[in-house]
Amino acid sequence: MSNVHPTALVADGASLHPSVTVGPYAVIGPQAVIGPGCSVGAHCVIEGRTTLGADNRIFPFACLGAAPQDKKYAGEPTQLVIGQRNTIREFCTxxxxxxxxxxxxxIGDDNWIMAYVHIAHDCVVGNQTILANNVTLAGHVQVADLAIIGGLTGVHQFVKIGAHAMAGFASRIAQDVPPFMMVDGNPLAVRGLNLEGLRRRGFPAARMAGIKQMYRLLYRQGLTLEAACQAMxxxxxxxxxxxxxxxxxxxxxxxxxRGIVR
Structure with a gap:
């Protein structure tokens, strides 16, 4: 393939669309499947049963599809599947x-994943998320659509982060973060709604009013979680x-x- 640099190592069995570009010294394993329009930067490693959809941009030194960092792992044929139009910056794992x-x-579509982000085994990342530099997702974490996680934030195993939520810089997330909330700190606390994010996404005033009322029920009226859910x-x-x-x-x-941040 003319788009593959001569120093790159592409194993027999790897499936690359003819439009894929591969930079110098990249290494692509025999079970990799890379869709149309993808670019693989210099020194990237793509191994294991890893599938990429169309138009992903992978910057230098990323490592995708390595064995999980789980002591129970015994070589089973597990997978990494990445959707379309994702930006994956340097040194991501x-x-x-x-x-x-x-x-x-x-990992879904249209995500903006900055340098040094780690996404561990069995994570589910939705669409149009932003994971800033050095975000670390432990195993089994779920990040819903349009969530934003600030740099240097660590997320505990099995935590769920809801749609439209936002976590501030260097947060420690050990409990679930409900949709629409803005959280920050160590220990983590809810600071309010992600109002600016919702406005930028075109939420009308009537819809915002309902979301604000949910916030009040969960965090401002002293209700138990069960009572808040009944009221919502x-x-x-x-x-x-x-x-x-x-x-x-x-x-x-x-x-x-894991309980929600309250």
Missing amino acids: FNRGTVQDRGLTS AELPATHPQAAADVALMLSFLAACT
Whole structure:
């Protein structure tokens, strides 16, 4: 392939679309599948059962698809699957899954993943997220669509971060972060709603009013979590434009296993 630098090592069996470009000294293993329009930077390593969709940009020294950092891993044929149009900056490390979970680490579409980000085994990253420099996701973490995680933030195993949530710089996230919330610090605390993010995404005033009321019920009225959920379930009657947001919140809270930041 004319787009592959002569110093790159592409193993027999690797499947690269003819439009893929591969930079100097990159190493691509025999089970890799790389879709159209992808660019693989210098010194990148793509190994294991790793599949990339179209138009991903991988910057130099990234390592994708290595064995999980799990002492129980015994060489099972697990996977890393990456969607489309992701930007993956320098020195990122994404590991494959484990058979103790789905056997799959998955990353969606249109994510902006900055340098030195680590995504451990069995993580699920949605679409249009931003993971700033040195974000570290431990195993089994879930990051929903449009979430933003600030630099130098560590996320504990099995934590869930909801859609439209935002975590500030150098946060320690050891509990689930509900959708729409802005959190920060060590110990972690909810600072309010991610209002600026919601405005930039075009949320109308009526929809924002319903989300603000959910925030009050969860964090400002002294209710138990059960009572807050019961009150939120009644919100669509008075805030119909936020009905989908209420459903998203209630679904998230029902699936929490580590408790939410409160």
